[in-house]
Amino acid sequence: MLWIGIYIALASLLCTLAMVADLVHGIRNKKLWFPCKFFTLNAASLAVIAVAIKLPMDLNNLMPGYMDQDVKIGSLAFMCTMMANLLPSLATMDNKELLTNIIALGVLVITLVVNVFIQIKTGLLSLHKYQDKLFKTASDGKDQSTNMYVYAHRYGIAATFYLGMLLMLLIIYACSSIAILKSKQILDSKYKGCHETTLKNLESVGSLTVEKLKHHVRSHWIMAGSSSPQFVTVCSATTSASGVICVCSAALAVLLVHLTIGYLRDYKSDYKWSTLVIFITQFIGVILGTIAPLVRCFANLSFDLSNKWKWNHMNVFKVESYWTQKLCDWKHSIIPFSISSRKSKIIIQKLVSVILSVCVEFQKIVVVACKMIALIPMFLMISVLYCTRCWKRMKPMFTYGGIILVNTREHGDMFADLRKYVLTLEEDVELAERTLKYITKSVNVVIRKAEMQQPNNLLKLLEGFNGFKGVGEYDSLHVAPLHSKDHLNCWSLTLVTLTTIAVSLPTIPQKVIDGLLSSVSEGLVYVTLVEETFNARQEYVSMQKAAKVLWLQVEVYHKWLGNELMELATHVKTAKQILECFRDAAENMTSEVESSKICANSMYHTTKAILYSYHATIDMVSKQELFNELSSMITDILAACLTNLPQVVAKKCHTEVIEKREAGVLAAAHLLGETMQIINTLQDHQIRSLNTDEMPFVDKWCAYHVNHPFA
Numbered sequence: 001m002l003w004i005g006i007y008i009a010l011a012s013l014l015c016t017l018a019m020v021a022d023l024v025h026g027i028r029n030k031k032l033w034f035p036c037k038f039f040t041l042n043a044a045s046l047a048v049i050a051v052a053i054k055l056p057m058d059l060n061n062l063m064p065g066y067m068d069q070d071v072k073i074g075s076l077a078f079m080c081t082m083m084a085n086l087l088p089s090l091a092t093m094d095n096k097e098l099l100t101n102i103i104a105l106g107v108l109v110i111t112l113v114v115n116v117f118i119q120i121k122t123g124l125l126s127l128h129k130y131q132d133k134l135f136k137t138a139s140d141g142k143d144q145s146t147n148m149y150v151y152a153h154r155y156g157i158a159a160t161f162y163l164g165m166l167l168m169l170l171i172i173y174a175c176s177s178i179a180i181l182k183s184k185q186i187l188d189s190k191y192k193g194c195h196e197t198t199l200k201n202l203e204s205v206g207s208l209t210v211e212k213l214k215h216h217v218r219s220h221w222i223m224a225g226s227s228s229p230q231f232v233t234v235c236s237a238t239t240s241a242s243g244v245i246c247v248c249s250a251a252l253a254v255l256l257v258h259l260t261i262g263y264l265r266d267y268k269s270d271y272k273w274s275t276l277v278i279f280i281t282q283f284i285g286v287i288l289g290t291i292a293p294l295v296r297c298f299a300n301l302s303f304d305l306s307n308k309w310k311w312n313h314m315n316v317f318k319v320e321s322y323w324t325q326k327l328c329d330w331k332h333s334i335i336p337f338s339i340s341s342r343k344s345k346i347i348i349q350k351l352v353s354v355i356l357s358v359c360v361e362f363q364k365i366v367v368v369a370c371k372m373i374a375l376i377p378m379f380l381m382i383s384v385l386y387c388t389r390c391w392k393r394m395k396p397m398f399t400y401g402g403i404i405l406v407n408t409r410e411h412g413d414m415f416a417d418l419r420k421y422v423l424t425l426e427e428d429v430e431l432a433e434r435t436l437k438y439i440t441k442s443v444n445v446v447i448r449k450a451e452m453q454q455p456n457n458l459l460k461l462l463e464g465f466n467g468f469k470g471v472g473e474y475d476s477l478h479v480a481p482l483h484s485k486d487h488l489n490c491w492s493l494t495l496v497t498l499t500t501i502a503v504s505l506p507t508i509p510q511k512v513i514d515g516l517l518s519s520v521s522e523g524l525v526y527v528t529l530v531e532e533t534f535n536a537r538q539e540y541v542s543m544q545k546a547a548k549v550l551w552l553q554v555e556v557y558h559k560w561l562g563n564e565l566m567e568l569a570t571h572v573k574t575a576k577q578i579l580e581c582f583r584d585a586a587e588n589m590t591s592e593v594e595s596s597k598i599c600a601n602s603m604y605h606t607t608k609a610i611l612y613s614y615h616a617t618i619d620m621v622s623k624q625e626l627f628n629e630l631s632s633m634i635t636d637i638l639a640a641c642l643t644n645l646p647q648v649v650a651k652k653c654h655t656e657v658i659e660k661r662e663a664g665v666l667a668a669a670h671l672l673g674e675t676m677q678i679i680n681t682l683q684d685h686q687i688r689s690l691n692t693d694e695m696p697f698v699d700k701w702c703a704y705h706v707n708h709p710f711a
Contacts, residue, residue, distance in 0.1 A: 001061070004054075005274025009281050011051035012078065015039070016285035019085050023292055030442055033234040034292040036089035041101045045086075050108060053079050055271075055278065057115050063124070063275075065268035066260050069155045071279040072116075072125060076162035077253035078282040079112065081289040083169045084246035087239055088296075090173065091180050091229030092659050102177050109170045113163050125155045158256055165245050175323070175366045176238045180229060182322040183425055187227040188658050190423045194223055195654055198421075208646035209683065210676050214447065217669050219421045220653035221443040224661040226431060227423040234296050237367060240374035243297035250290040257283060297377035316371050319364045322425055327363060331356040443669050450673025455526075461519035461635055462681055470636030471701045489602075489698045490540050491527045491641040492547035495520060495634060497602045500554050501582060502630040504565040505575070505623045516631060517555055523638045524551065526675065530644045533651055534696035543602075546595035560603075561589065561596055575626035576611070576618045583607040637698070643682050644696050645675050 018039035026034035039045065055063075056072045063069060083105075090098060119125045198219050202212070225231065233239060269275060331353055418440060422431045499520045503513050531544050553559045558566065563585060572578045586604035589596060611618060621629075652668035655661045672679075694700040 001270035002272050002274050005271035005278060008051060008054050009274060009277045011048050012278060012281045012285060014048055015045075015052055015078075015082055016281065016288060018045075019082070019285065019289040019292070022085070023288070026292070030438070030445075032295055033231060034088075034295065035228075035230045035234075036086065036092065039082075039085055040089040040092060041086045041105065042097075043101075043104070046101070046104050046108060049079070049082060052082075052282070053112060055275075056119075057112060059115060059118060059124075061270055063269040063271075065275075067265070067275050067279060068269045068271070069125065070256065070260050071275045071282075072119075073155055073158050073162065073256055074253060074279050074282045074286070076112075076116065076159060076166070077249050077286050078289075079109075080162065080165050080169060080249035081246055081286045081293075083109075083166070083173070084242045084249075084293040085289055087169075087173065087176060087242050088230045088233050090177055091184075091233040094659075095181060098177055098180070102173060105173065106170060109166055113166055116159055116163055120156045120159055125159045154256070154259065158252060161252060162249065165249055168245060169242055171366055172238045172242050172370065175363055175370075176233060176236065178326050178363065179236065179238070179323045180233060182326045183232055184229055184658055186322060186425055187229070187232065187423055191223055191227050191658070191661070194421060194423065195220070198223075199654075202650060207683070208650065208679075210672070210679055213646055213649050213672055213679070216650055217447070217653055217665065217672055218440060218443050219418065220661075220665045221669065222418055222421040222436070222439055223423055224665045225439050225442075226421075227658070228662050229658060232425065237370040237374045239293075240297045240377060241370035243293035243295075244373050244376055246290055246293040247297075250286050253283065253286050297374070298381050316375070317368050319367045320426060323367050324360045324363050327356055327360045331360070443665075446666065446669040447673040447676075450670045451676060453674055454677055455522040455674065457515065457518040458522040458526075458638070459677060459681075461516075461523070461631075462639060462678065464632070465635050465639045465681070465685070467685065468636050468640050468701065470633035471640045471698070489702065490535060490543040490547065491531060491637065491698050492524055493543050493550070493598070493602050494606070494698060495524065495527065495637055496547050496551045496554060497599070497606050498630050498634050498637070500550075500560050500565070500603070501578070501607070502627055502634070503554070503558075504560075504568055504582075505578060505627050506570075507623055508627050512627075516634070520634060520638075521551075521555060523642070526645060526648075526678075527638070527641050529648050529671070530641055530696060533648045534644065542594065543598055546598040549595050550599045561585075561591070561599055574619070575621045575623050578623070578626070579607045579611055579618075583611070639682055639685070640701050641698070642675075642678055643685075645671075645679055645682075647692065647696070649675075 021038040022034055022036055025037050026032060053075045056075045063072065090102075093101060116125065198216065202208070202216055208216075265276070271278075418436060419430075422436065424431065499516065502508075502516060528544070528548075531540065535541075535544070550560070553561070554565075558564065560568075560582075568578075568581055568585070572581050582603055586600040586607070589600040591597065591600075614621060649668050649672045652671060653665050655664035690700060690704060
């Protein structure tokens with residue numbers, strides 16, 4: 001039993017660390033509404049939570065000591081804290097996951113409530129063992145029986161309060177889930193309309209400069225941030241109510257700890273001293289886990305309360321349509337019956353309609369109750385804001401000799417252009433200017449941080465870029481493919497093939513070789529992004545996978561399809577012989593592995609094309625000259641591919657799945673910051689004859705240079 005207790009303590013520690021990780025993540029990313037990233041509701045977390053709350057579930061083991069009783073009550077407080085922290089994670093799930101996890105959580109909570117209720121009724125959660133001693137009259141002759149009775153039954157009373165809190169949180173979970181289903185549909189519809197508008201605006205501006213891309217990223221950041229399901233859920237009355245419940249739970253836990261601080265070593269169960277470890281771990285989890293729900297209580301301050309929020313009974317008792325719309329839709333939908341009796345269908349349909357009507361009214365009651373609970377932090381924060389503003393007005397009187405400085409500048413038009421990208425559930429609600437400014441600054445911070453992570457080796461390689469002539473030099477229409485009738489190229493495989501030949505050349509200084517490998521390695525990161533964004537056909541995907549496998553061999557093991565590059569170089573003396581050696585190795589490749597055949601075909605085609613382009617002068621080409629020519633081709637091909645980066649950034653801003661939009665825009669902002677200098681470098685070197693649809697394909701570039709050899 002001792003080891004089981006340690007196991008429970010470890011599970012509790014894991015839950016605490018997950019809550020703290022979300023807390024730190026929110027602070028580091030300046031998201032003080034603390035989105036759930038590490039501590040989310042899923043099968044794994046439910047399993048760990050079930051272990052952490054095992055003690056209040058235990059009906060078989062007597063736990064008569066003070067600490068034994070305290071740890072059971074502490075587990076209930078810990079469960080309340082975890083549920084309050086997990087609530088925003090409901091918004092990250094699709095409909096099926098939401099239903100499954102809510103049912104699983106409901107089963108767990110109801111089981112816990114029933115088990116604790118049984119313990120209250122049977123006396124397991126009270127101090128019956130000590131009642132005779134506690135009910136004695138004190139030596140001074142005064143009757144203290146009433147106080148002792150309350151003291152003896154404080155565990156049962158506290159447990160009853162916690163059961164009520166757990167049931168309230170479970171009801172809040174169910175009501176929030178119903179609202180989330182509809183709110184996602186509303187926000188998704190608004191997002192798609194706004195995205196189409198921004199896309200049309202982007203297409204009408206011509207070439208995508210860095211400033212235009214910044215505006216595009218910023219607008220989508222606001223769209224994704226303001227319509228984030230977690231953000232909208234946190235700003236709801238149910239989340240504020242859950243935060244208040246969590247704070248009350250923590251306050252009660254602190255009070256009980258204060259009352260039994262002198263009995264920390266009074267553990268008499270089979271779990272022995274592990275109960276103390278569990279108690280300390282879970283109490284720390286309660287204290288730290290209360291921070292995020294407490295801050296979320298004030299999430300509605302994202303709206304300008306001083307100007308936009310009207311304090312009247314209609315706002316408090318008004319239930320917005322998205323809270324009940326999903327239930328109404330279910331009520332008016334046709335239920336598929338497998339029975340043939342018409343009367344049975346009518347009875348079932350009416351029964352379902354009545355049940356859903358009751359659910360609609362119950363949902364309204366819960367929402368109104370949550371709004372009333374949410375008034376507590378609202379009143380507190382408004383009082384703080386009022387005092388703060390009064391102080392700001394009075395402070396200049398003391399600072400500037402009684403002259404009150406009033407800033408009369410209107411800020412309304414400052415963010416007018418960005419405000420149109422804010423998406424809210426209700427048309428008459430606006431995001432406060434300070435919140436809009438904060439969201440805008442946050443994306444600027446991401447871009448600035450990414451600017452500090454520029455691919456320096458790649459930029460150094462691109463310094464020698466002077467056009468796209470090298471894109472067509474490695475390809476030739478006069479070379480027949482080795483293994484297929486139709487020869488296809490992809491950016492990454494072409495680059496890896498050319499780099500393989502270049503790094504195998506002897507007499508080239510190792511420092512130069514390492515520099516080329518580092519530059520191509522950095523470039524392939526962005527080349528892969530271009531290919532994943534535009535070249536999604538199966539044949540291209542196969543080539544891209546083959547290129548990744550081959551690059552691992554070349555960069556790490558200095559091999560090409562199992563052949564040591566240094567051994568290939570030792571058997572040749574001239575540049576022509578090196579090309580012929582790779583050509584023959586590719587032609588004689590007998591492997592049936594698909595990736596090996598693809599790599600061999602690319603090497604054969606590339607070496608033949610280079611040999612053909614030199615014609616009779618190949619014998620006079622030195623190894624250094626061949627290396628310089630290959631480096632120039634690699635640079636030109638990289639530059640041609642990376643001209644598609646603005647389109648990649650624009651496309652990454654948009655994601656169909658609403659739960660992944662914030663992550664998509666974050667990736668786009670980071671990519672823009674990293675590649676800003678590359679985009680500026682290549683901005684004036686684009687080939688206007690190639691349209692936007694052709695630019696992502698290396699074959700189109702090659703065909704263009706074959707037809708325009710002097711371009």
